[in-house]
Amino acid sequence: MLIHSLFYPFSFSEKNQLKMSQNPDKPHSSEEKLSGLEDGQEESLDNPDQSIRKRIRQSAPGSHRDDTPKSSPPRPVSIEELMETAKGVTNMALAHEIVVNGDFQIKPAELPEHSLEKKVRDIVHKAFWDCLEAQLKEDPPTYDHAIKLLGEIKENLLSFLLPGHTRLRSQITEVLDLDLIKQEAENGALDISKLVEFVIGMMGTLCAPARDEEIKKLKDIHEIVPLFRAIFSVLDLMKMDMANFAVSSIRPKLMQQSAEYERKKFQEFLEKHPNSLDLVTRWLQEAADDLAKLRCKMLPPHCSGDGATGGASSLCSTAVQNQAYLKLLKWDHVNRPFPETVLMDQTRFQEIQLELEQLLLIGTVLLVTFSAAGSALVDVPGFAEKIKTIVKVLLSGMHLPSFNLKESLATIGEKVCAEVNSCLSQHGFTPFSAERETVLKGQIQAVASPDNTICRLIDSRIQKFLENYLASSHQKSLPAIPGGLGPIQRELEEIAVKYVRLVNYNKMVFSPYYDAVLGKILTKEESQLVGKSEES
Numbered sequence: 200m201l202i203h204s205l206f207y208p209f210s211f212s213e214k215n216q217l218k219m220s221q222n223p224d225k226p227h228s229s230e231e232k233l234s235g236l237e238d239g240q241e242e243s244l245d246n247p248d249q250s251i252r253k254r255i256r257q258s259a260p261g262s263h264r265d266d267t268p269k270s271s272p273p274r275p276v277s278i279e280e281l282m283e284t285a286k287g288v289t290n291m292a293l294a295h296e297i298v299v300n301g302d303f304q305i306k307p308a309e310l311p312e313h314s315l316e317k318k319v320r321d322i323v324h325k326a327f328w329d330c331l332e333a334q335l336k337e338d339p340p341t342y343d344h345a346i347k348l349l350g351e352i353k354e355n356l357l358s359f360l361l362p363g364h365t366r367l368r369s370q371i372t373e374v375l376d377l378d379l380i381k382q383e384a385e386n387g388a389l390d391i392s393k394l395v396e397f398v399i400g401m402m403g404t405l406c407a408p409a410r411d412e413e414i415k416k417l418k419d420i421h422e423i424v425p426l427f428r429a430i431f432s433v434l435d436l437m438k439m440d441m442a443n444f445a446v447s448s449i450r451p452k453l454m455q456q457s458a459e460y461e462r463k464k465f466q467e468f469l470e471k472h473p474n475s476l477d478l479v480t481r482w483l484q485e486a487a488d489d490l491a492k493l494r495c496k497m498l499p500p501h502c503s504g505d506g507a508t509g510g511a512s513s514l515c516s517t518a519v520q521n522q523a524y525l526k527l528l529k530w531d532h533v534n535r536p537f538p539e540t541v542l543m544d545q546t547r548f549q550e551i552q553l554e555l556e557q558l559l560l561i562g563t564v565l566l567v568t569f570s571a572a573g574s575a576l577v578d579v580p581g582f583a584e585k586i587k588t589i590v591k592v593l594l595s596g597m598h599l600p601s602f603n604l605k606e607s608l609a610t611i612g613e614k615v616c617a618e619v620n621s622c623l624s625q626h627g628f629t630p631f632s633a634e635r636e637t638v639l640k641g642q643i644q645a646v647a648s649p650d651n652t653i654c655r656l657i658d659s660r661i662q663k664f665l666e667n668y669l670a671s672s673h674q675k676s677l678p679a680i681p682g683g684l685g686p687i688q689r690e691l692e693e694i695a696v697k698y699v700r701l702v703n704y705n706k707m708v709f710s711p712y713y714d715a716v717l718g719k720i721l722t723k724e725e726s727q728l729v730g731k732s733e734e735s
Contacts (some may be wrong), residue, residue, distance in 0.1 A: 660682070
């Protein structure tokens, strides 16, 4: 499907285009750099949990066209239409990224060390600086290149000024008067060192505090050509700082308009490609079928009550949507294409899915450990955190292909038993016997089995908690943590907050499409129920 061919390269195979960081001292993004992103700005996602990122990149699907349901035959697409659509998708994805990711920033491109592009760039730059150095060594010196560089520096400095910086603007214009500088050069009266000194001082006035160290280093460079190179390097960093300021300034306003903007862009795409909701339809249909299977046993929480039929239908629509979002946490990203309306957030949903898989194992190991130790260690301060840290460290690479879960669980069993015995001895309790240690180690290693009863119990309670969190996301009170999840409550709530924020924003953007699709699905479900009741 065309929408996947446009979205997937942006989300995965060009993952070296957008850069996000949690370091506020590093340069961020700007309005004038947004277009530069589309022209090839380097991108990366800097996340403390690199194993999750690596796993996502390795399991990301490249193309799922064979799995796409066909509601209508594809029509030929011209190059102009394709480019226009790609540009619209890129702009929409970029706006979405800025809104959803509070750590979004654009950084300078970092070309691969031995790439042809880097070699060409280095050759061109060296030729330019060599030419400048040769001109300055002439007798008398030629300042043609130097004056052009001063002109560029002047433009950069002026671009950093706000409308109220009248005095600074006058200073820059007066000192870096290119006509006067040319006259001084022709008459042999140009003092370029004095001009560079002024430039460095002005840069120190205009730069962010994070750049003070770079400005200080400029003052230690005494050769003109290396100094010019260093000045332009710092100016690039200052542009990134301005970019950061620009993005942080427009984010609140962008958040207000982004939902409408994304919906508009998606509608334009949908008008050109009417079958671009096929995967969404199948996704919501599966969610409705899941709830229909449970209807025999119990009604979904949102459908209970004594409301009218129309109200019940509306509530059931919400329940189906919530069930659909829960299905995204169990998605087979390798073999199944992601629904079109959540495609831009596939990486985030997959991160949450992998975090939950790790948290599931941590929670299961903790529950097994506390059950084996009895009440002796339940209230010991710091014990649960220590065990949690041990387990988390040993499971940190669990989503890498080279990770061996059974071996890691065996190691976890050894470490946990040693920690349990140490804690029991410190608090005056009898340490585990060899037999009890063997039992605990066996229970921990059994967690590797997908049919493990305790693991499935913890998983069902995590899913129930997230379901309740979705249902109460607009209420002040949060759902209670189910039994057995107390030791991982903090981590679970952190994941839930990210998840619900993502879901709510997606609903805000695409709810009209979901309502339209679910209107047909629920009408079909109701007619089937009526038919069955009449037959009975």
